[in-house]
Amino acid sequence: MSDLVMPPGSGVAAASEDSTRKSRRPVRFGLATRVLVLITAFVMTAAAMIYVPAISTFRDNWLRTRLSAAYTAALVLDIAPQTMVPPELSRQLLNSVGARIIVLSKHGTKRILAASELPRKVDEVYDLREPAFLASPGAFATLTAPPGRFITVLGEAPMGGESIGITMEEAPLTKAMRAYSLRLLVMTLIMSAVVATLATVAIHFMVLRPVRRLTTSIVDFGADPENASRIIIPSCGNHEIAYAEEELAIMQDSLASELKEKKHLAALGLAVAKINHDMRNMLASAQLISDRLANIDDPLVQRLAPKLVATLDRAIRFCQATLTYGRAVDEPPKPARFPMRALVADVMEMVGLEAPGDIEFVNAVSADFEIVADREQMFRVLMNLIRNGVEAVDGARVEGHGPGRIRVHGWLNNGEAHIEVSDTGPGVPVGARAQLFTPFSSSRAGGSGLGLVIAADLVRSNGGNIMLAVTDIGERGAKFRIVLPQAVPVGGS
Structure with a gap:
């Protein structure tokens, strides 16, 4: 079958795909590197968020330290009369504070406790008596301040004073903040x-x-999906990746099995195409011989010859369709109204030629029961169902259950045609019912597992469905029911 056979050039495409996979550039910026960079960036971002209030706190603490030194100096200078403070002591106190001038505000007046070279102007005034924000813009102004700037810092004054202030260069503070x-x-x-x-x-x-193990398994399995050794072995962990490994293993195993089946079907399809080619020639020769049989005057030959010719015609058309389309494609149904009893009789007569003589065929379809469907396709449906029933009954007869019976019954119900084919065989095993209409899943030794599949496909193409019906209590065998919607065919009655 052409759709199952590997198309020409597919080997070249596979080789090209393998070479493309091998020529891929190696990963230079992998997950580990990305994680390292991202974590570093996150830590730096967190540190930057901490740095903003930290630098403001550092500046305030540094200034308060200077005010503490000025507070001590103010205690000394305020007690002693101004004329009794030696200039050397005043310079030492200013140097310990790091200020150019110390001013004490007390009782509404301001008093210069110590002074050296006064600056020409004060660039900024900081009042530490007011509550400071964690992120003060002044901290960044100080951090980026140019040299030569002077600032005045105000704080709480000793001995009931209102405030104490120092004027100093900003450069030492800037240097300390940068360090x-x-x-x-x-x-x-x-x-x-x-x-x-x-x-x-x-x-x-x-x-x-674990993720790299997953990706490696996917790549390796993709390179050779039919190799079962490349199916990942789950680590059996209790985390999401372990669950992903288990699901991947199930998927890979299912895919490997399906690919093997497809490969087998491709080989089978090629073999069937070759067989059909020769079978068509043989059937054509058999058709010529059957035409000559029609000239014989024997009544049995006259009755069976048309059926033989019709069967050969049917087989030749099917082989031709297989060769033409590369697969067993059925033609679209051509619904028409026809009597069901005559069709069942034809099928039973054909199957009865090869069935054991002690199997009873019961045509319980009434003479006036007509359905609208494709007669040729329904012939094939009943042929498969009745032949399956014969094989089941024959197997039960061999096991000592006595002669069997095949029965076909039909009726109309709510605009639908119901057709039942029952047998007295051993029935369908419970374990086989789920795969009943799956190809190659026959539960009977020697069975191909295609009869019911073909019947189901043909019934569905006619708009109906087929099912395994429930048998009555004490009833042996299997019962298949076909349900077909009844619509008036185009051009029909």
Whole structure:
């Protein structure tokens, strides 16, 4: 059969696909690298979110330290009379504070406790008595400030004063904040490297390696899907990837089995096509011989010769269709109204020629029962069903169950034609009922498993369905029921 045989050039296509797969560029930016980069980026982002309030807190603490030194100096300078403070002591106190001037506000007046070279202007004033935000914009202004700027810092004053203020250069604060930022950056990079490495190693063993095992199995199986050794062996873990491995193993096993079956069917199809080619020639010769039989005056020959000719014509057309289309494609049904009893009689007579003589054929179809369907296809349906019944009854007879019977009955019900073919054989085993209409699944020794499949396909093409009917209590054998919707054919009555 041509649709099952590998088309020309498919081997070249497969080889080209293999070479394309081998020539793919290696992965340079794999999952492990991406995870490492992402975790590092996440840690750096978290550190940046921490850095914003941290640098503001560092600036405030640094300024408060200077105010604490100024607070101590103010206690000394405020107690001693201004004329009794030596200039050297005043410079030392200013140097310890790191300020150019210390001013104390007390009782509504401002007093300069110590002063050195005064700046020309003050660029910024920070009042630490007010609550500070975690992310102060002034911190970043200080961090990026150019040299030569001066700031005034105000804080709580000692001894009931209103405030104490110092004026100082901003450069030492900027330098300290930049050094702190550098230390924080180095610590962040070290922490990022450690966390990213540990997380990457953990993810590698817990996720990436199982995923890589999955992808490797998929690629290897795709290269040779018929090789059962390339089916993944599940790790039997209790996680999602282990479940994925189990499902992949089931899928690969099913696909490998199906591919083997398809390959077998392809070889079988080629063999059938060759056999059909020769069978058609033989049947053509048999048809010529059967034509001569029609000239014999024997009554039995005169009765059987037309049936033989019709059977040979049917077989030749089927072989020709197989060779023409490359597969057993049935022609679309040509529904027409015909009496069912005569068709059943023809089928029983044909099957009876090869059936054992002690099998009884019962045609229980009434003479006025007519259906609308393709007569030729219904002939094949009944032929397969009755022949299956004969084989089942014959097997039961061999086992000592006595002579058997094949019975065909038909009736109309709610615009549908019901046709039942029953036998007194051993019946259908329970385990075989699920695969009853599956090709090559015969439960009988020597059976091809195609008779019921062909019958089901033909019934469906006529718009009906076929099923295994439930037998009555105490009734032996199997009973198949065909249900056909009855529509008036085009051009029919």
